[in-house]
Amino acid sequence: MAHDVQNYNLDQKFEFTPALKKPIMTVLVIGAVLLGIGIVMAMMGGGHEEAAGEAGGHAFHWYERVFANLWINNIYFAGIAIIGVFFFAIQYAAQAGWSAPIIRVMLSLGNWLPYAAILTIVTFFVANHDLFHWTHSYLFDKSSPEYDSIIDGKGAFFYWPMEKGTFPVFYIARMVIFFGFWVFFFNKLKSMSYAEDGITDNSQWFKIRSWSAFFIIFFAVSSSIAAWDWVMSIDTHWFSTLFGWYVFSSWFVAGLSAMTLLTIFLKGLGYLEMVNENHVHDLGKFVFGFTIFWTYLWFSQFLLIYYANIPEESVYFLERLSSDVYGPFIFVNILVNFVLPFLVLMTRDSKRHGVFLKLVCSLIIAGHWVDFFLMVQPGTLGHNGGVGLIEVGMFLLYGSVVTLVVLSGLSKGNLIPKNHPMLEESYHHHI
Template structure:
């Protein structure tokens, strides 16, 4: 290896200091307090009782808690898997520029085992409150509640069991996706740490092949996960590009988190190899995929709008005409498209930490709003909204996620010192 890279400390490790842990736990504590206050207010607030009874069932405070758990589980699972996905893309594309920040991407996958437990546990506890299709009477032809449309889709959840019993097929998919995601993540982790020990290019070739397998599996699993975990909430409705749409929302949020972590580590004096050119590239990714998300949002909306088929348009009509969710549709578009588009348009803004910190923080919050709009209307109807419970839960999940990621970063070297393209990353200039 040329002497250029040698004057960097390639054995640098991230030190997760007590002060930093304290900050993370403070945010977690604030989130927990807001969450508890939000739950108490929901228990004693008699939240929109009339509206709930008009819909045919009394509303319970824990339904809102479950919906919030589901939003955050799905959202943070997506951010974690995108870290692994983006890592795999660097190897599959044989990219050199990103070598210095590979470990930042991979560390996000550390949340996956926790995400698996949280999401599966939430499903087992809260499935009747979240998913209309889990009620057995919908599949009973003699019942007045029988629903022929949901019955037609029943096999997708219940095969090979009888419809309306135990959703074996659905649960097997959940375990399968998480199982493989965690398996690939652990495999990547093992390879990249082996590379630090043995050097050479053998590990890089192995990582490239494994990344290709992962990307194929991810392409299928991320789409089906979007149908299972989000689209099946509104069981009657479907959209042919929904898998892409959820992926794009996850991807932009994941890129924003990678960018924030990189700038954060750089600010603490780590990753000296990362220069403004690397930051510029991350900024371009965030900018580009913000537009990609908007394109998919608009494509989905426009097709449904001009075809105007009742069973499709009901999804948007419910949201746009609602006093609770209507305004958030415009908030969603403003935070996730208008502001990033205007703020990151120039070359300079993509090279400056201040702009990127602002935009990426907006995006992380904005795409949470996107998932909020996908989950709450179908689960809570008129009883939803953004209150202390939502803010508290988001802070608890966000702080926990950051704690897990930073703990993972502190365990090994920050820079893959024997990566064959380290030199290229060092000389990266655009």
């Protein structure tokens, strides 16, 4: 390796000191307190009767709101975690050189995956009847007054090979298989990446490249089906043919923002000396570009449903736009996830300065949580949803726990893959 790269400390390790843990723990405690107060207030408020037909037409209970929020945060943060692994794999599959010093920052997001898997599967077993309308057996019973022919027609997608309305074997098998393989690929790529530090030839790089290609193929299929299973099936009657893309784009922008924040955070602490404003600019371009991609998909989905005006499709947007609870959040969603990032990151300079990126990426991470909130709550809670102490508390709680897990994982090995064959190219990266 050429002399100039050797000027840097390539054996640098991130030290997760108590001083760094303190602010994260503070946010965790604040989140837990807000969540606790929110739950107590919801319990004191008691359940009130719902209009029949909305969210099952039953008395509403405080724990349903807790379950809905658990689901939003599980799916949202699982997505950010898997995007870190996906973006890492993309760098190898594309033989990208610019990103060599930050690929382990990307991969570190995957440390959350095992926890996400357990939390999501447990939440499903505890809360499935409160989250997913299709889990009620009476919908599949032709003699029942609540029989639903549309859901019955889709039943095999959840219950095969069992009888519809019994135990959703097919659905749970998919959840376990997807998470199982995601965790497997994350561990495989991580161990190969760290093993590269002890190998001076390029053999490991080629190995990681072929494993990355397998992962990307699996991810392409699994992320789409996961979006249908975990989010779209909440509104069982409704479907959108580009929903898999839509959820992926929302995850992707949030994941890119998390990687950008993490890179800037590490730079600020004096790590990653090799990373300069050109690398940061590239991350900013990704965030900017995929913000527009997300908006394009949001608008495509909305426009097609709007001008076709087919009742079974348009109900999804009517439920949200005409609601006092969710209507305003549709505009918050567009403003925070498109208008602000688009205007702020349009110039070259803003993508090269940490201050702009920190602001925009923090907003995007909160903004795409709102996107998932809008996908999940209307179908689970009807008009009993909204953003209150439970929502804010649980988002802060999850966010801080995920941060602790990711940074702990990052501190366990070298920050920079010192034998990566493209470090030299990355050192000379200039745009």
